[in-house]
Amino acid sequence: MSLSRSFPLLVVISAVVFLACGGGGSSESPQPVATKPEITAQPTPKSATVGHEATFSISANGTPPLSYQWRKGGTNIPGADEASYTTPATTLDDNGSLFSVVVSNAAGDTVSNTAKLTVNPVAVGNTYYLDANNGSDTDGDGSEAKPYQTVAKLWPKLAAGDVVVMASGNYPKIVAGRTWDAHGDVGWNATPVDVFPDWVTFRAGSGQEPHVAAIDIGTWNETPAHAMPWTMKGNGDAYLRFEGLFVDDGVSIIGSRHVEVRDCKIQRLGDLVGQDMPYQKTGVVVTNGRYITIEGCEITHVALGAQIMTTDFVFRNNEIHHNTHDGMQIYGGDNLLIEGNKIHDLDDGLADPLPGEPAIPWNMHVDGIHIYINNYAEKMATDLNGLTFRGNTLYHLEAMGIMVNGVTPPDTNYRDWLFENNVFGPTGGIMLHLGGHVVGFVFRHNTIVSTTETSWTSIYRGNPCTDYGVAYWGGTNEQIYNNLFVDGRVKPDQREERFAYVAHNLYVTAPPAGNGPLADGEAVLAALPYASGDWTAQLLPGSQAIDAGTRLGANQLPLPNQLNVDINGNPRDNRPDIGAYEIQGRNPPAE
């Protein structure tokens, strides 16, 4: 039966083929027959040293257009949709991973062979010793018994894998990643160079506190300054790691790939108030690089904590405090993870002038995080995509908690900003001032803390801390859910047009009239869900916030996956608690 039914179909196909080949006897053009992709060059195995990336590529024929989707272990890799794919910096966990690609067109899919990634451990190098006080560049040999005195003496001997152990003492500025320019300068306009092919680590000896005058890595590449194209994403590999150092006068990482600064204390020299220049003193500058990590550092006695405009950047578990300007300024980049940081007690000591009062030039609007959207005038960034701001704590700030400015017409170069598991304490300004158009802004599981504090004392003066607002000017595909809010102003007028998805937020005070009805799962709290006056705001057992969140929010729009841990990294259960914390040990049924 099946044969008799399929037979006429074969006849039809034969007729089409005949016409296509013979060309005569009919005035109708044959339908082009799409051919499935054929892979003409399969992906080949690759190997990389830990921390290096690897690139897989293929060639394929077939009726265009062809589309590509790379897979790792059979799982699609988001955004890996070209004929070649470059991994992030590899870790040993990636060793043995299998990569393949699905090539598709209108006729169907073709899956490539798998190619294995081998990740080799970092070369084991030599360990050298430096002692600024008791070492000797003439009599020493770099051993523990006979340390050198200076980095300069040791530098020509260093190779990939080496570790430099530094004793207490004062060391000159470490400069790397550039050669002398035509003017005999080693400034940022000098020629960039690779530094090491793999990691070289400078670290404090056990119980030691070596002071390094400053750390300056890399260069802008070409005169005039700022000429390095934003698309370049770093112009030299540094492979430099600094651990446990006291950096007296700031860290600059410009145009470099692979730099890590861990567990360092970072300051700037000199007074930080009273004139224009000091407020530009920045603890950490990272500009147009890639694979840069700043982790576990304390950044204090600076004006600006960190100025960031780079790609594939991690800023994790740092503390920025008691400074005279913004905690962080972010100008652009792709794939930025700002996680687990504490940013607090920032004030320049000068209130903003009231209308009619003269402005003092160095009076800053001191914010926790200031994000400059849309090509800040003197900078070269053109986008800010993939910003994850997670598990941070911000409090005691002169002005805004998070300030985003650059209100522009819709611009698709600012995408996928995810704010989750953060705790916002009292500030003197608006807690979140979102004055830019972002495509895909998700704000979930944040706790904005209602506090009994009415002021906080900076190193200069008392500051008010009475503002908990969220101000918003509109974007595309915003999701705001599972948050604990204080101030109903989170929902400005016409909120239904401004937020694509709003649900399961709890409010301390009711939204003002005109903001429309509460959305699904939203409520005004009957009682504070945390202890009044304790602004860390960990939930009290039995509070209204427990099990009141939704997991369905993550499915509303094509944005992120469900958040499965709380601010402490503890798992969320079937019914997530609202805010940054999850009470453990419960087993509620799913929604």
Ligand SMILES: [Ca+2]
């Ligand atoms: Ca000020």
Ligand SMILES: [Ca+2]
């Ligand atoms: Ca729960």
